[in-house]
Amino acid sequence: MPPGVRPTxxxxxxxxxxxxxQFFDGGDVLDLYSGTGALGIEALSRGFERAVFIEKDARxxxxxxxxxxxxxxxxxxxxxxxxxxxxxxxxxxxSQQFNLIFLxxxxxxxxxxVASMFCMFSxxxxxxxxxxxxxxxxxxxPPEDSRGVSRRYGRxxxxxxxxxxxxxxxxxCPGSFDPVTEGHLDIIRRAASLFDHVVVAVGGNPRKHPKxxxxxxxxxxxxxxxxxxxxSVEVMRGLLVDxxxxxxxxxxxxxxxxxxxxxxxxxxxxxxHTLYPELETVFIMAEAKHSFLSxxxxxxxxxxxxxxxxLVPEGILETVREIYSREDGKIQKLDDKG
Ligand code: PNS
Numbered sequence: 483m484p485p486g487v488r489p490t491x492x493x494x495x496x497x498x499x500x501x502x503x504q505f506f507d508g509g510d511v512l513d514l515y516s517g518t519g520a521l522g523i524e525a526l527s528r529g530f531e532r533a534v535f536i537e538k539d540a541r542x543x544x545x546x547x548x549x550x551x552x553x554x555x556x557x558x559x560x561x562x563x564x565x566x567x568x569x570x571x572x573x574x575x576x577s578q579q580f581n582l583i584f585l586x587x588x589x590x591x592x593x594x595x596v597a598s599m600f601c602m603f604s605x606x607x608x609x610x611x612x613x614x615x616x617x618x619x620x621x622x623x624p625p626e627d628s629r630g631v632s633r634r635y636g637r638x639x640x641x642x643x644x645x646x647x648x649x650x651x652x653x654x655c656p657g658s659f660d661p662v663t664e665g666h667l668d669i670i671r672r673a674a675s676l677f678d679h680v681v682v683a684v685g686g687n688p689r690k691h692p693k694x695x696x697x698x699x700x701x702x703x704x705x706x707x708x709x710x711x712x713x714s715v716e717v718m719r720g721l722l723v724d725x726x727x728x729x730x731x732x733x734x735x736x737x738x739x740x741x742x743x744x745x746x747x748x749x750x751x752x753x754x755h756t757l758y759p760e761l762e763t764v765f766i767m768a769e770a771k772h773s774f775l776s777x778x779x780x781x782x783x784x785x786x787x788x789x790x791x792x793l794v795p796e797g798i799l800e801t802v803r804e805i806y807s808r809e810d811g812k813i814q815k816l817d818d819k820g
Contacts, residue, residue: 494635495524498617501633509581512609514566519546521584526555535561536569570605579611586619604730607648616643653733654726656683656718659699660692661802663780665772667706667795669737672766674710681729683718693781693806706795723758734761739768781806
């Protein structure tokens with residue numbers, strides 16, 4: 483078995499196809515992250531007409547070809563040796579649609595990859611016939627989403643999505659977060675309850691000189707959003723509209739505190755709308771108790787040794803006190819004490 487390839491056991495395969503049986507009588511199958519191609523080959527042997535396998539590992543590809551040869555199914559199969567992203571681009575140039583898509587990434591999807599995974603789900607939608615299904619094998623935990631029907635087979639969880647379940651509403655919540663405050667966290671939480679997935683984008687306003695590098699600000703946000711399954715954190719370079727497009731986001735979420743925020747937010751929303759009309763800016767009103775809370779106020783209070791408890795999330799209190807009380811702008815890499 484090539485390294486990084488997780489086998490789909492015979493028992494999982496058997497039960498999976500039995501449960502899928504009712505949906506299909508032929509058609510095309512796409513086996514993405516094919517591994518040794520067991521699922522696609524099983525589909526071919528059960529009456530599917532054609533299969534496309536996408537796998538980047540050379541040894542796995544050799545195994546798929548060998549298995550196809552042995553089962554005499556090679557003339558109904560196409561094997562693309564490339565990563566999934568590139569494979570989808572190749573398929574974008576064709577009209578071929580699939581009745582069944584297997585998605586079995588050989589690794590556990592890390593929180594930072596969840597958004598791109600969801601983005602892939604949305605892309606797969608256009609590759610699927612109207613009553614087609616995407617079958618997602620996710621190791622031992624179901625995807626962090628309420629859609630699809632998940633079944634556990636021993637240590638493997640398999641989720642079957644219908645076509646209409648593949649459109650996910652993703653929002654980007656951008657900011658400098660220098661540092662993240664209780665006010666930011668409240669907005670992120672409320673956004674996470676409205677959207678399927680929220681990507682917190684740690685950006686740089688070129689006019690500001692943040693005290694911490696973006697990656698470190700992002701780590702603090704990851705720490706305080708640990709309990710939110712549908713939130714991931716990314717560093718954003720370049721324009722917000724480009725980042726939102728890459729993430730497959732439909733909306734930008736901004737918190738609005740007082741009237742004083744309005745002018746600059748209105749200007750940014752208008753400019754972003756001009757650059758990317760499909761992207762909506764959605765404002766969430768800050769809670770009254772956060773009306774006067776800002777990162778700049780936190781920085782100033784911390785610098786002069788004032789109390790920041792209640793202004794920043796408890797989990798990063800010590801780090802904020804330590805880092806933001808320093809006069810110099812040179813920050814060492816954070817340790818893990820939070
Ligand atoms: O917390 P902030 O400082 O108000 O966040 C500002 C941020 C990062 C959201 C804004 O500067 C931004 O969107 N930066 C990305 C660059 C960009 O797209 N600029 C054009 C905005 S009209």
